[in-house]
Amino acid sequence: MLIVRFLSPGADRPSVGVRAADTVTELPVAGLGELLGLPLTELRAALATTGAVHDAADVRLLPPVDQRMEVWAAGVTYQRSREARITESERSADVYDLVYDAERPELFFKSSAWRVTGDGESVSVRTDSEIDVPEPELGLVVNAHAEIVGYTVVNDMSSRSIEGVNPLYLPQAKIYLGGCAVGPGIRPVWEVADPYALAIELVIHRDGEVVWSGETSTSLLRRKFDELTGYLFRADVFPDGVVLATGTALVPDLPFTLAAGDRVAITVGEVGTLTSTVVSGKEGMSWLADSR
Template sequence: MTIDTSAIPPYTLIAEGLEGGARRWLVVTPDGARELGEGVGLGELLGGDAEAFRAALAAARPVPHRAVRLAAPVDSDTEVWAAGVTYTVSREARMEESEQSADVYEQVYDAERPELFFKAVGWRVSGPGEAVGVRADSTWDVPEPELAVVCAASGEIVGATVCNDVSSRSIEGENPLYLPQAKVYRGSCAIGPWIRLAEGVGDLLTLGIEAAIERDGGPLWKGDTTTARLHRTPAELADWLFRGDDFPRGAVLSTGTSAVPGPEVTLEAGDRVVIDIEGIGRLANPVLRGKAGFGR
């Protein structure tokens, strides 16, 4: 996806895709575009606290507006984590798909400790316009449109982005212990189109989320929700993530889904998933089946 930086809202951090998979980082401010120095990636920006993050962005040099090709706003080693069963709808959907283990999802929804799981490392993450995937051995696959927060090494939330937590509901529904196989595979995570800084995105608990699956050029499914329905706040989820581990280069944490397609809908190769989050932007990705189409 290519866009001119003049069309990007201020208080936005973007990753420009370069040859060979490299990235150049820019920040769009009310005064124009600024470019981070060579060798400065997301990990360097997130390596301290929120104050250090803001200082690093302020030190970026002004550059003229220009067209950039957007890449996933992560480094190759960025850790992406996710939370599950954080909305009532998600709890009900998980209970429906896994009748023999329905009480597991009921318990985790009401428990003090949230469900958190590792989702992807940066090099596996798809960016704007890049393909997401469904497993070749799965029969029921869905997009999960989610607000994701970007955390500094201190655990502070410094920005937000859009995440598509693609999942196999048939595999997870067979047995909850299969969750890593249902959630973590090639093409299962997309993030973008950029990172909206905390100054630009506003209250994380008032954002509208819309999602759609398109097939053969027309709508197949649409859903919408709001982060006001989150059972746990993004700050609470981030606190739990950082309680037992360190993230010296920061982390991205996806906060769970509430717009859930029903059992009559499953992703197929050739579909297109479109997710819009108010105040952040749009993430759109075509769908592939199996890992072969992703190369190495």
């Protein structure tokens, strides 16, 4: 089962539904934010309600974020990420050692809902950056009550060259139009037996060829999900829920960089596959601002 946002044929506004096999069943809610405002037990019951049924092939899936939802991310949560950040940093490599070993995790805002792209849509690389990479991550879907209710796939796009100059440039390296993709849907938490044993795969295609690929597992994650969620909710509220990306362990070696036209595929076991096409600059993302 996947909880999805979608457009059905002829519809002028998105719906929320449950995808199972080859069908999508609508739910009687105004949006994901309404669903994620419920406690976990009530959300689970709400998924049992029935509505119009569509052929999955006839609907267009949208990113599983809407209304006042936000996307946040955790950094330096895997040993590989720690090593990559140290390698790219020109002056402040010790910062990444300190945050990896610290009691308090690194958490940062990633995107508002309207900026997020979904499966089959595009992500962008900044035109003022020399080295840009996708960061494949398991995303926690957390309701307004700080309960983890599901999992999704996140592409936390990143400019390694900008952050490498100075860690304080992290917002510019991470937060920009086309810098975040989420999808294809939300796998309910009760359907995943062990979220610390999920395979994560990244494949980058260029001109029909695989130019980079790698695999890892959430078993290598240093932080626990409840720990990350607890810190996120310590001094903040998310009335319509939040997606929290849990960090990456797949970082291509320097000087690899994405290029316009590349296709990025991220697969998280038991959750799904998120695909994106790479464009260059905010001009390549003009469709996103227009469509929202």
